[in-house]
Amino acid sequence: MSQMTFATTTSPLVRDWHEAARLIDHTLLKADATREQVLKICREAIDYGFFSVMVNPANIALCVSQVRGSKVVVGTVIGFPLGANTSITKLAEAADALRLGARELDMVINVGALKAGERDLVGTEIRSLAALCHQNGALLKVIIETALLTDPEKILACQLCVDAGADFVKTSTGFSTAGAKIADVQLMRGVVGDKLGVKAAGGIRTAADLKAMVEAGANRVGASASVGIVRELGAPEMINK
Numbered sequence: 001m002s003q004m005t006f007a008t009t010t011s012p013l014v015r016d017w018h019e020a021a022r023l024i025d026h027t028l029l030k031a032d033a034t035r036e037q038v039l040k041i042c043r044e045a046i047d048y049g050f051f052s053v054m055v056n057p058a059n060i061a062l063c064v065s066q067v068r069g070s071k072v073v074v075g076t077v078i079g080f081p082l083g084a085n086t087s088i089t090k091l092a093e094a095a096d097a098l099r100l101g102a103r104e105l106d107m108v109i110n111v112g113a114l115k116a117g118e119r120d121l122v123g124t125e126i127r128s129l130a131a132l133c134h135q136n137g138a139l140l141k142v143i144i145e146t147a148l149l150t151d152p153e154k155i156l157a158c159q160l161c162v163d164a165g166a167d168f169v170k171t172s173t174g175f176s177t178a179g180a181k182i183a184d185v186q187l188m189r190g191v192v193g194d195k196l197g198v199k200a201a202g203g204i205r206t207a208a209d210l211k212a213m214v215e216a217g218a219n220r221v222g223a224s225a226s227v228g229i230v231r232e233l234g235a236p237e238m239i240n241k
Contacts, residue, residue: 012219014211017233018049023214024229025075025104025222026050027201028059029174035062042066047238048230052104054222056080057097064101075104078129081175083108083145087125094129098136105133106141106170106199106222111148114157122157126164134165141168141199141220144188147178151187158191168220172202179203182216189217207232 014020026045028037038059045053045067052073053063063074076097079085085093087110094105107129113121126142133140144157161169169188171180179202188198200213201222207229210221223229231237 012214014214014233017230017235020207020210020233021049021226021230021235022051023210023219023221024050024226025052025054025199025201025220026226027054027174027222027224029054029056029077029080029224033059038062039066042072044227045072046070048227048235050226051220054104054106057093057100057102060097060100060102073103074101075106076102077143077173078105078107079110080106080108081173083110083143084112087121087128090125091128091132094132098132098138103138104141105129105138106143108143108145108173109157111145114144114153114160115149119156119160123160123164126161126166130165130167133167139167140165141170141197142166143170143173143201145173145176146171146181146184146188147176154184154187155191158188158196162192162195166196168197168199170199170201170222174202174222176202180213180218182212185213185216185218205229 026041028041041053042063052075054075057076060076078093079090130140142161158169171184180200185200198218199220200218204223205225210229
């Protein structure tokens with residue numbers, strides 16, 4: 001599980017575009033994403049050295065075939081984008097994603113259950129998926145959807161993730177009412193300390209956005225504007241033509 005140590009690294013440096021690229025999950029989760037677009041983000045991830053490609057489950061196998069032999073990890077989303085699936089459904093989706101070759105799963109928390117104070121339901125769901133991931137050499141990131149939570153609810157969500165053995169807490173799906181905010185990343189890092197990674201996602205479009213999230217405590221960033229971000233930091237137009 002070579003990626004596991006990454007989850008406990010806080011405040012990574014962003015001195016150049018290479019370091020920025022290694023923090024980025026290069027993301028394509030649009031409902032209308034085509035095969036050609038998926039192939040394109042795989043090429044970009046290899047060329048620029050992004051940490052992963054993050055795609056919908058239907059595109060896992062294609063991405064695995066494209067990034068084989070590179071350092072790029074294939075990630076996917078579970079219970080996306082609402083998180084309101086049953087726990088059994090999320091487990092089945094996760095098991096299939098792992099079978100297809102995904103090695104990082106970003107699972108949307110059951111937001112309604114959290115807000116209702118159903119700690120056991122939420123915690124058990126996270127624990128079950130974390131155990132399944134770890135049995136298969138994979139990481140679990142838990143999307144708490146900060147835009148829908150109060151600060152006390154964000155704190156509770158992060159505490160449950162720590163207790164249940166998740167690897168990362170993540171701000172947002174990017175499909176809700178708002179994306180990542182600096183204050184939320186700071187809050188999340190304050191709760192999880194160095195026990196978990198913190199992923200900022202949703203609305204991160206520039207190098208300044210990325211740096212601000214890293215300075216706030218994120219050690220992974222999800223972005224669809226990844227190429228533009230590293231180009232701002234000096235990356236060439238294309239590495240391997």
